[in-house]
Each structure stands twice: as C-alpha cells, then as structure tokens.
Amino acid sequence: MQKIDAHLHVNLAGVDADQLIDYMDRHDVDKCWLLTWEELDAPISNLYQNLSPEEVFRVHDQYPDRIVPFYAPDPKTKNLEGTIKKHREKGLRGCGELKVTHKWEERIIGNYLRVIDKYDLPLLFHMEEPRMHYVPDKPDVIQQVLDKLMNGALNGITKHYLTKFSEKTSILKDHIEDHLTYFPGYLYDFANLEKRLRQFPGVDFIGHGPHFWNNISDNPPEILFHDKGDIDRFGIIDRLLTSYPNFYCDISGRSGFNALSRDREKTKLFLEKHHCKILFGTDNTGFDFEGLVRSFQLPDDKLNNIFFDNADRLVTG
Ligand SMILES: [Zn+2]
Structure with a gap:
C-alpha cells in the first residue's frame, strides 16, 4: 500500500533532511507533505519556531519525487498574493x-482565504485554545522547573494543582502571576470556522491540533491539555466532517494520537465513517500512527484512502 505522510517538518525535533528521508525509507512512506511554520509577531517567542519555505524547497529540490512542498505565509505578510504566486x-x-x-x-483571515482559493491550494491548519502561559525570565533551576510544571507537564494537571496551591503561598503566587502571559490561541473559534467553510467551498480545509482533536468528543476538557477517557457522544468535528465536503483532518501530533487512542470502539466508528476525510x-x-490505524482492521479500500488517496487527491485535484 502506498503511503503519504501528510504532516512533516524539516529541522523540527532534531530531524534534518537526511533523517527525514531516512524515516520515510524505514517506514515505506512514498511521499510527504513538508510544512512550514511562519508567524511574524509570535506573542510568546519561546512557543514559536520558524520553519522556513527556503528549507522546504531546498529539500524538495533534492528529492522532488518524495517531497510535496507546502508553505503558509504569515497572514500579515506584505504582498501576500505576490508571495503565494511566486511559490x-x-x-x-x-x-x-x-x-x-x-x-x-x-478580516485578515478572510483575505488570506481569498488568495489561496484563487491559487487553488488546500489549507492545513492548527487549532489551539487560549491560555495563560508561564514565561521564565531567568535560566535558573526554579524557573526551569516551573516552566515544565506550568506549561503542560502531566497533561495540564500540575498547572491546575500548582495554581491552586500557590493561592495559599503568596511568594509563589506573586512569582507565578508576574510570569504569566496571555497566549491568544491558534484559529480556535469553531463557529467562525464553519462560516468560512461555507464561504469558501472551493478551499479544502484540513484541521489538526489539540483543540481540534479534543472536539472529537462533545464535552472537551477544562483542565487537561489533551482530553482522556471514553467519548460519550461525538463532538463538532464529526458534524463538520459529515456536513462539509471541503473539510478534512490529519491525525498527526500527540493530539491526534491521543484522540484516536482514548476510546477504541468510538475511534473505529469515526475511522469507518470518515475514511474519505x-x-x-x-x-x-x-x-506509531500506522500501527494504531491498522489495529482497527478496516478494509483495504478504507485504509488506502487514509494512508494515500485522500492526501493525493487534495494536491492533484
Ligand atoms: Zn505540525
């Protein structure tokens, strides 16, 4: 069975171009979508890592048959249309x-969608909710520890208890409050996403990220960063995948792996129902995403859609 990995980066998590191709060879991945990350004024600089189009195209030039080049310029880019046209x-x-x-x-996102619609490009995006983020200002041990505990250790549980505990200890409370910065979230408003799906039927939208995948269930978590436990009823992503022919998802990242691992019965239903999306x-x-997906023993035609056909169709039209 042919395979496309529809969500990879170069120079992220220590993976350079050679290691990327080596990973693809070892896992029989024929092609990958190689993605950038560009944000011109990231509000919290230590949450951001620039992944440039130059690097994507450099690897593409080396391996033109294996690399499908993607680039999402920052929406604030001057002459966005010229940039898209050139690439x-x-x-x-x-x-x-x-x-x-x-x-x-x-409005800036409306303009963005108009440009990529004109150039007939699918859009792969990341959804994450706003939160308060702990930002260390010195490289001391205590701040390093707090950085871990406040920003995701144990899936958000340590942040919850540490914040509660700090309310009783004024030094810690003051320190934490001084170091918390508002993180405004990434593209997290589902109601307006749905309006955009209707407004731009010619754009194929591919969602992913913690907020996207937490909404596989209809009651997303308050404390946990990645929700756990059984899925009683499917959430909004099930409805959007059902209702909009231009809406898709990619299963990558901890968020996707977690969402598809928490309730095997419901996941099997989800994969059966949305194998074209x-x-x-x-x-x-x-x-091991491949092992996870295969463990549900779907028929070959459905697996082929998930592993290859859907991604192939989206970039070949
Ligand atoms: Zn990514």
Whole structure:
C-alpha cells in the first residue's frame, strides 16, 4: 500500500533532511507533505519556531519525487498574493501549516482565504485554545522547573494543582502571576470556522491540533491539555466532517494520537465513517500512527484512502 505522510517538518525535533528521508525509507512512506511554520509577531517567542519555505524547497529540490512542498505565509505578510504566486510557480502544492494567533472571524483571515482559493491550494491548519502561559525570565533551576510544571507537564494537571496551591503561598503566587502571559490561541473559534467553510467551498480545509482533536468528543476538557477517557457522544468535528465536503483532518501530533487512542470502539466508528476525510500524518512525533490505524482492521479500500488517496487527491485535484 502506498503511503503519504501528510504532516512533516524539516529541522523540527532534531530531524534534518537526511533523517527525514531516512524515516520515510524505514517506514515505506512514498511521499510527504513538508510544512512550514511562519508567524511574524509570535506573542510568546519561546512557543514559536520558524520553519522556513527556503528549507522546504531546498529539500524538495533534492528529492522532488518524495517531497510535496507546502508553505503558509504569515497572514500579515506584505504582498501576500505576490508571495503565494511566486511559490506557486516554484511548485507549491498547498498552504500549511497555518499556526498563527488569529481567529477565523478576522478580516485578515478572510483575505488570506481569498488568495489561496484563487491559487487553488488546500489549507492545513492548527487549532489551539487560549491560555495563560508561564514565561521564565531567568535560566535558573526554579524557573526551569516551573516552566515544565506550568506549561503542560502531566497533561495540564500540575498547572491546575500548582495554581491552586500557590493561592495559599503568596511568594509563589506573586512569582507565578508576574510570569504569566496571555497566549491568544491558534484559529480556535469553531463557529467562525464553519462560516468560512461555507464561504469558501472551493478551499479544502484540513484541521489538526489539540483543540481540534479534543472536539472529537462533545464535552472537551477544562483542565487537561489533551482530553482522556471514553467519548460519550461525538463532538463538532464529526458534524463538520459529515456536513462539509471541503473539510478534512490529519491525525498527526500527540493530539491526534491521543484522540484516536482514548476510546477504541468510538475511534473505529469515526475511522469507518470518515475514511474519505482522514489523512495519515505523524508531525515528527515518532509515534506509531500506522500501527494504531491498522489495529482497527478496516478494509483495504478504507485504509488506502487514509494512508494515500485522500492526501493525493487534495494536491492533484
Ligand atoms: Zn505540525
């Protein structure tokens, strides 16, 4: 069975171009979508890592048959259309990963969608909710420890208890409050996303990220960063995948792996139902996504859609 990994980066998590190709060879991955990350004024600089289009095209030039080049310029880019046009002429096949602190409702995102619609590019994007983020200002041990505990250790549980505990200890409370910065979230407003799906039927939208995947269930978590436990009822992503022919998802990242591992019965239903809308991808995690998907023993035609056909169709039209 042919395979496309629809969510990979170069120079992320220590993976350079050679290691990327080596990973693809070892896992019989024929092609990958290679994605950028560009945010011009990231509000919290230590949450951001620039992954440039130059690097994507450099690897593409080396391995033109294996690499499908994607680039999502920051929506604030001056002459966005000129930038897209120039890269389209160089062989750009998609827009992604769009991981920016904007909301779907903003006018700048409307303009962005008009441009990629004109150049016939699918859009792969990341959804994450706003939160308070602990930002260390000195490299001391205590701040390093707090950085871990406050920003995701044990899936958000340590942040919850540490914040509660700090309310009783004023030094810690003051310190934490002084170091918390508001993180405005990435493209997290589902209601306005739905309006954009209707407004741009010619754009194929591919969602992923913690907020996207937490909404596989209809009651997303308050404390946990990645939700756990059984899925009683499917959430909004099930409805959007059902209702909109231009809406897709990629299963990559810890968020996708977690969402598809928490309730095997419901996951099997989800894969059976949306096999024409789901794209295999890993996002440099090294998690065994292939083993996970295969463990549900879907028929070959459905597996073929998830592992290859859906991604192939989206970039070949
Ligand atoms: Zn990614």
